[in-house]
Amino acid sequence: MELSLYELYQKMLTNMGPTHWWPADTKQQIIIEAILIQNTTEKNAVKASQLLYEKTHYNFKKIVKLKQETLEELVRPAGFMKNKAKAIKTLSKWYLEHKEDSLAIVKKYGPKLRKTLLSLHGVGPETADVLLTYIFDIPHFVSDKYARTLFTQLGVKNLTDYKSLYKQLNYLPEPFTYQDSQEFHGLIDEFGKKYFHPVEDFKKSFLAGDTLKLS
Incomplete structure (x- = not known):
């Protein structure tokens, strides 16, 4: 048919x-896991996500204050720990700069939002589309x-x-x-x-x- x-x-x-889907309690958790899941298994991403939760409760203000080496160790189970740690910190800072207000971000950037996301470290096309779908509620x-x-x-x-x-x-x-x-x-x-x-x-x-x- x-x-x-x-x-x-x-x-x-x-x-x-x-x-x-996405099985998460907050948008902050989804942002973190959208980075962790890159080029690894769901099992490994979940393990790293749990470590981050235990340390920070997915609080972006806590995450940006972490030493880079500490964040890398938390991310380690998901692989590519240096790159993913940098990406998580970059996205956390960016989201905090916008007061963690996804609706306001959509209003500010409009159709340029995907291009803006792609300009952030560690955000490729698939991750950008995941964020548009789950964080910014765009179909x-x-x-x-x-x-x-x-x-x-x-x-x-x-x-x-x-x-x-x-x-x-x-x-x-x-x-x-x-x-x-x-x-x-x-x-x-x-x-x-x-x-x-x-x-x-x-x-x-x-x-x-x-x-x-x-x-």
């Missing part, structure tokens, strides 16, 4: 139920590896890297809400964990035989 993007989302939601699409794998299985061509899908899909159209965009990202990642290890397991899924029409 050929599905529109919204039909795909609805079918996944019906079959899998809500995932309530963006996160073109991560699971999304590219899923769309490829559904017949979308030439999805070779993040940019290749971003060019085709970045802002989710109506009737998607920002809550839908958060849930859609969670559904795709949970689907990927279940059916893409190995990718041949997709044939056993409830989407086997479907195709996706992006345009």
Whole structure:
């Protein structure tokens, strides 16, 4: 069956139920974990996140006051500790400079917000889109590896890297809400964990035989 993007989302939601992603208590926790999850496993990111919580309770004022070496040790389980520690401190300072007010940030930067995020140390395209989706409540699409794998299985061509899908899909159209965009990202990642290890397991899924029409 050929599905529109919204039909795909609805079918996944019906079959899998809500995932309530991102599983965090505060936006500060999401910002930190969006950095920690880069190029590592969820298990390692969660371990580092827990260490940061125990030390700072995700309080950005406490985080920016930490010695760099201390922050690096807390981040160590997630790998790339120097780069991630610097990124977490940079984002923490930036968010504090804006009084940790996500709505005010959206009003200030408008359509330039993604470019602004990309200018911050350690924020690449995927992390920027995660932040737009979960911190700034904008219905963006996160073109991560699971999304590219899923769309490829559904017949979308030439999805070779993040940019290749971003060019085709970045802002989710109506009737998607920002809550839908958060849930859609969670559904795709949970689907990927279940059916893409190995990718041949997709044939056993409830989407086997479907195709996706992006345009």
